Amino acid sequence: MSINEQNMLRLYLFGGDNMAERQDRRIEKTRKIIRETLLNEMKELSYQELSVSKLCRDADIGRGTFYLHYNDIYEVVQEIEEKLLTDFRDITFRHFDIGSTFSDFLRELFQYVLEHRDEYQVFLFPHDSRFAIQFRTAAIDQFYYHAIKYQPKHDPASLRYKTVRNYEGIAGVIGFWFQSGFQESPDQLVKYLEE
Numbered sequence: 001m002s003i004n005e006q007n008m009l010r011l012y013l014f015g016g017d018n019m020a021e022r023q024d025r026r027i028e029k030t031r032k033i034i035r036e037t038l039l040n041e042m043k044e045l046s047y048q049e050l051s052v053s054k055l056c057r058d059a060d061i062g063r064g065t066f067y068l069h070y071n072d073i074y075e076v077v078q079e080i081e082e083k084l085l086t087d088f089r090d091i092t093f094r095h096f097d098i099g100s101t102f103s104d105f106l107r108e109l110f111q112y113v114l115e116h117r118d119e120y121q122v123f124l125f126p127h128d129s130r131f132a133i134q135f136r137t138a139a140i141d142q143f144y145y146h147a148i149k150y151q152p153k154h155d156p157a158s159l160r161y162k163t164v165r166n167y168e169g170i171a172g173v174i175g176f177w178f179q180s181g182f183q184e185s186p187d188q189l190v191k192y193l194e195e
Contacts, residue, residue, distance in 0.1 A: 007044040031069050033059050038076050047077050049074055081131050085138055087112060092139075096146040103190050106170070110186035113174055117182065125178060140167045 001168035037059035041050055050073055056063050061178040091112060101173050113120055123131045151159060177189060184192070 025071070030061065030065060033061065034066060034069060034076060035080060036118075038073065039118045039122050040082070043118075047073050080119055081123060081134075084123060084131075085135060087116075088135070088139060089142060092142045092146065096150070103194060105194065107186050107190045109170070110174070110177075110189050113177075114182055114186060117178070120174070120178065125175065136167065136171070139171075140164055143167055167192070 034055070037055055038047070038050070041055060041058060051071060052063060052066055056066050057074065059066075070079075088109075091105065091108050094100075095108065123129065124135060125132070140163055143166055144160055147154075147159045147163055148156065173189070173193065177184065
C-alpha cells in the first residue's frame with residue numbers, strides 16, 4: 001500500500017489528521033491547566049491582584065506559553081464567565097423548549113453546579129461580584145423569556161416577579177447546598193424540593 005493510500009485509509013478510519021487532533025488536545029490541556037490554576041488562585045485573590053508571572057509559576061508553564069493562549073488574565077476570566085453563561089442558557093433552552101419538567105431542569109442544573117463548583121465558588125459567590133450580578137440578570141431574563149413564551153396570556157409584570165422569585169429561590173438553594181459542602185446529590189436535592 002502506498003503512503004498516499006495509507007493516509008487516505010487513516011483519514012477514512014479516524015476521521016481526520018491524528019497530528020492535528022493531538023495538537024488540539026495539547027492546546028486544550030494547556031488552556032485547562034491555566035483555567036484551573038486561575039480558579040485556585042482566585043479562591044484567595046481577585047484576578048486584579050494576580051499576575052501572569054505568578055499564574056505561570058503556579059501552573060508550571062512559561063510566560064510565552066501563557067501568551068500563546070491568552071492575551072492577559074482578564075481574557076481567561078472572560079472565557080470562564082462566558083462558558084458559565086452559555087452553559088446555563090443551554091440548560092434552560094434544552095429543558096424549556098422540549099417541555100421537560102421543572103424537576104428535570106433542576107436536576108441537570110444542580111449536576112452542572114456540582115461539576116463546576118470551583119467556578120461557582122469563585123464567580124457567583126460572593127453574590128455582589130460583577131459577574132454574579134450579570135449572571136443573575138441573564139438567568140432572570142432567561143426564565144422570563146420562557147415564562148412569556150409558554151404563558152402569553154399572563155400579566156407580564158406578574159410573570160417578571162414570579163421569575164425573580166424562582167431565580168432567587170434556586171440561587172438560595174444552591175448557595176445553601178454550597179455552604180453545606182454539597183452533602184446531598186442533585187437527585188436528593190430535587191426530591192427535597194418536590195416534597
